[in-house]
Amino acid sequence: MKRSRHGGGGGAGRTGAAVGAGAELALSKVPEATALFWLTKVLTTGMGETTSDYLGRVLGPVGAGAIGLFGLAGLLALQFRATRYSAWTYWSAIVMVSVFGTMAADVVHVVAGVPYAVSAAAFAVILAALLTAWYRSECTLSIHSIRTRRRETYYWATVLATFALGTAVGDLTAGGLHLGYFSSGVLFAALIAVPAAARFGFRADPVATFWTAYVLTRPLGASFADWMGASTAHGGLGWGTGPVSGVLGLLIAALITLLSLRSPQRKGGSPSPRPGVRETALH
Secondary structure: OOOOOOOOOOOHHHHOHHHHOOOEOOEOOOOOOOHHHHHHHHHHHHHHHHHHHHHHHHHHHHHHHHHHHHHHHHHHHHHHHOOOOOHHHHHHHHHHHHHHHHHHHHHHHHHOOOOHHHHHHHHHHHHHHHHHHHHHHHOOOOHHHOOEHHHHHHHHHHHHHHHHHHHHHHHHHHHHOOOOHHHHHHHHHHHHHHHHHHHHHHOOOHHHHHHHHHHHHHHHHHHHHHHHHOOHHHOOOOOOHHHHHHHHHHHHHHHHHHHHHHOOOOEOOOOOOOOOOOOOOOO
16 A cells, blocks of 8 residues: 655645654544544543542542553553554543543642633643644644644644643633533533534534534533532532443443444545645545
8 A cells, every 4th residue: 555645735845844754654543523433532531531530539649640641651652653543542542631631630720729710721822832833834734634643743732732721621610610510511512512513504614613622522521521420519410430430431442342343444634735735624
């Protein structure tokens, strides 16, 4: 199977950048953004939230942080070493990004004492900086263009930033604005319908709507997971973070199995843009 060359996209100065980007990836390592993708994504955000809380309570912040950090590093290493998309490898890495992203946001607030509004703004700036650097370097933010090591690095850094931002925003609405977990979940369920309607109803930019929805999946899933796991005294159902994490883990495993059976390996996205042409489409 031929390996596609990395286009310059942006003038002669971009042409040489392809050499330093690393070896081309013959197959895309990011799944299609189907309905199953979004469902699995929302469930992983919920599991990340309750699992982080459970580990923090059982092992303490140091032990939980160590598991989150080493688990994330190990699974991302497997993802980067893979030569093609694997549903189990990819989604396992997403789960650990969710767990560690929650821990990162919680440490900023609980340990450093930074208000949720400030941390949310900071993570938003970090996310914007990553997306800007990614676009300036690669002339695309499309998830269907993850065919080089550099783009894959940008992708996972952006994913981690979205989880941290989403966690901070969800905690801000539930705690800082006193909406509670369930009301926050309803709020984000309504908000995530906006980019969906803009994309399919008004043909809005697919890249912008994708990443907007991607950020919103985090507080959406986490709010409802917190609502199920938190005690009744804190506005939850009192099911416990451990049992909720276990049930969500089983559901995620079933969905990953289904995704692995229904998603044959596909070639990378459309060819890289010609010099001077900006690639923006997700399809």
